[in-house]
Amino acid sequence: MTPLLRIGTRRSRLALAQSGMMQRAIGRALGVADDQIEQLVPLVEIVTTGDRIQDRRLLEVGGKALFTKEIEEALLDGRVDVAIHSMKDVPAEQPEGLAIAAVPMREDARDGFISEYFASFADLPHGARLGTASLRRQAQALALRPDLQIEMLRGNVDTRLKRLKDGDFDAILLACSGLNRLGFSEVIRERLSLDAFLPAPGQGALAIQTREGDASADWTRALNHDLTALAVAAERGAMAALEGSCRTAIGAYAHVEGNRLHLSTEMLSPDGSGRWTRASDIAADAGHAAARALGLRLGGEVQAEAGDQKIAL
Template sequence: MTFPLRIGTRRSKLALAQSGMMQRAIAAALGVPADQVETAVPLVEIVTTGDRIQDRRLLELGGKALFTKEIEEALLNGRVDIAVHSMKDVPAEQPEGLCIAAVPEREDARDAFISRDFAAFDDLPFGARLGTASLRRQAQALALRPDLKIEMLRGNIDTRLRRAAEGDFDAILLAVSGMTRLGVTEHIREHLSLDAFLPAPGQGALAIQTRVADRDAPWVAALNHAETALAVAAERGAMAALEGSCRTAVGAHARITDGVLHLTTEMLSPDGSARWRRVGELARPTEADARDLGRRLGGEVHAAAGDQEVDPATLDG
């Protein structure tokens, strides 16, 4: 193994926390002494377009690839050797020459309800202001509560928590996984159900991306968690069939019980007035089988729902 192994990461506090976890895991897998980790497996901070522009929804800017594009370019041109992404930020198709080499064990996939004044989503008063930039969360919230006023909220987790604490919104929704990795779970008032708020495909999981030639590097097997990789393959299969991006309200979540993979996937109209969902299961699947199940169920949802893509020009704020 040739050192250093450079890890490309976004500069946000959450991205650095996640990349630091993987830095230590890769170093441990390769037997790097603790005092040499920073030298042998250094973090290379890269500012992405998605990080630079914070005042608009991602769908107005071109989608979630804005959080990965610059890092992937650094991988392709050899500036870094490994990239760590939040799986839900990774587009359905990989750029030529790159691959997802490993999927570590998943954190909690649920969404979190955060509010200064209300203990649970059901406690929100009529017309309450809910902060989110996620079209999925918007649609799922409006499906339950069409009276809510959805207001755009972007920025890092600290910024979002501060604005919720200051009363800029009656409540906000965040991923439990990011709050857990940053150690700020004390702000969670309620863990929202996986049924009502079906997560984004890959939510709670990380993607370890490399060049295709490096996919069998000696540290890869140590980081890959087979069950998580299987579940994520099913969810991303559904995402591909649903053309899942920031322009569509898409959810997918898979779990494995006694060797059986259970997948639920859905698409919603942006205003939450319509919801199309399919469920399926498969006993002892391979990753290819899981992906095919996702594609099939996603295709059935897409056929039922039709084109639900949002025109950014129609959005407020």
């Protein structure tokens, strides 16, 4: 059988779980019988540079584009027809010829606190070892608790949980969305406040990426969740204004409440000593361009306020 669509995905357990969810959704949107989806809408596993490098922060080796670059090349070369990414891994600007065709309904956007011994972030003792590779989580944790020892933790979810269990850390922070999708939600001791731990732009959402000419296909419209796409547009606007990469500690979260789209965004110094935040809202029916403009405006205000005070690693 000749495939209808080939889906490019990273090889990690979480990426395969997320891509498998979307594989089934795309297959059904195309009218493919469930027992034929794996053949007609196959997953094509691609190892990215970000997967190969596990001993350093991404900011040291090129940023988060390392999780998307090889898959995007396969899309442009015609080796795959669609790519599934975690939205927070997608750089602010799309490569020429590619587009984010759909944004499915978002999972829980919060960060999760995980520990063998402590029930909450506030319960951590003085000088506790907190594992994370995220500059944002590091800065937010230190803003609240400058006494903590932040230690680098990379690898897939299983690896990180094993290192915690082995006693390498007193606690670690992971996205609730990934833990939920893997069926690991029971390890979350506390779902951290969106105020104290504003998520990465797009956290909890997925990006379905295609070549520009395929972006308006019927199946992409079937998978798009408009309220999630609207919120993500605002968050990614803020990310673009704040030069969001693994070299800057930024957070952004938007949601629709009633008939308003609310956006909060912030930038922090890596040691948590500086924190610059803005929030505002617009009519929820203003559209995606207006949502992005809101993000660009608030991000620009944060950038202007932080000025030269922000310290990049």
